Amino acid sequence: MKTLILAPHPDDETLGCGGTMARLAAEGHEVIVGLVTGEGTGPHPLYPSEGFKQVRTEMAAACNVLGAQLIEALNLPTVLLPDLPKHALNKSIFDLIDRIRPERLFVPFPLDLHGDHREVFHAASIAWRPYLPLGRQIREVYCYEVPSETHLNIPYVEQAFIPNTFYDISDHIDKKLEAFSCFASQVQDPPMPRSLQALRALATYRGSQIGVAAAEAFVSVRVLR
Numbered sequence: 001m002k003t004l005i006l007a008p009h010p011d012d013e014t015l016g017c018g019g020t021m022a023r024l025a026a027e028g029h030e031v032i033v034g035l036v037t038g039e040g041t042g043p044h045p046l047y048p049s050e051g052f053k054q055v056r057t058e059m060a061a062a063c064n065v066l067g068a069q070l071i072e073a074l075n076l077p078t079v080l081l082p083d084l085p086k087h088a089l090n091k092s093i094f095d096l097i098d099r100i101r102p103e104r105l106f107v108p109f110p111l112d113l114h115g116d117h118r119e120v121f122h123a124a125s126i127a128w129r130p131y132l133p134l135g136r137q138i139r140e141v142y143c144y145e146v147p148s149e150t151h152l153n154i155p156y157v158e159q160a161f162i163p164n165t166f167y168d169i170s171d172h173i174d175k176k177l178e179a180f181s182c183f184a185s186q187v188q189d190p191p192m193p194r195s196l197q198a199l200r201a202l203a204t205y206r207g208s209q210i211g212v213a214a215a216e217a218f219v220s221v222r223v224l225r
Contacts, residue, residue: 001139002030004102005068006093006124008116009037009078010059011186015194016144017106018066018176019169019203020216025067026172029104032069034096035059036120040077047078054185061182065175071100081119093123098134109143109161109219113152130224141221147193147202163217166206170213173203 003024007013013021013033025031039052056072063070073096081089097105107124108117121143129135142165145151150161169176177196181187190197203214 001103002100003032003104003106004097004100005031005033005106005144006096006108006120007033007035007059008081008108008114008120010035010055011062011180011183011194012108012117012144012146013059013068013106014062014066014176014179014183015146015199016108017167017216017218018062018179019172019214020106020167021066021068022172022175022179023167023169030069031067032071032100032102033059033063034071034073034100036074036076036093037078037081037116038072038075040075040080044077045080051185052078055183058183058185062179065179065182071096079114079116082115084119086123089119090123090126093120094127094134097124097127097138101134101137103137104140104142105138106142106144106218107221109145109150111153111158111161112146112149114146114149117146117149128221130222136224139224141223142218143221144216144218147198161219163206163209163219165218165220166210166215167218168207168210168212168215169203170207170215173200173214176203 110121207215
């Protein structure tokens with residue numbers, strides 16, 4: 001199956017499903033990462049150009065470790081997706097998915113703290129409507145969790161990330177950590193959530209939920225059989 005991971009920002013794909021990406025690639029599936037944001041068309045109001053260049057280089061290295069193809073597709077301005085016209089964002093995401101035409105799709109959780117994550121989820125949902133030709137081709141849709149984003153919504157006000165799908169990544173957790181190590185600008189020291197130790201701990205915890213050494217967890221949006 002052809003798998004597309006929509007990454008609002010560089011490192012979301014590795015944090016959220018890097019082990020699954022490595023497993024799918026090892027099993028012979030085609031794995032593609034679509035990067036949604038970047039500097040935009042002009043100087044970014046918050047971040048210097050050098051930072052965007054560095055993190056894109058890091059992302060390319062991480063995808064290479066995981067056996068995935070990186071598509072730097074959209075270059076929409078990072079942290080500003082909620083400010084874009086909805087129809088323009090929806091069309092950009094739709095056109096990207098239509099160009100790749102995946103059978104399996106991974107997207108951010110819709111109630112992540114980061115507004116960019118929320119916008120990417122809802123824009124992608126336009127494309128996966130199962131009564132349309134493109135949507136029927138997308139057989140599986142899953143939401144991934146991103147440490148430091150997914151678990152910071154408001155308790156009892158917004159729905160929590162409660163996974164119902166797990167991928168055993170026991171044979172691929174080291175590959176995930178190797179890939180995230182490529183993000184020198186993003187790796188944190190322990191016990192921070194984006195430290196290598198915290199990522200291994202999360203994988204161990206998710207693995208314990210299904211009785212394996214390491215796993216990644218997802219919310220299944222839909223599966224067409």
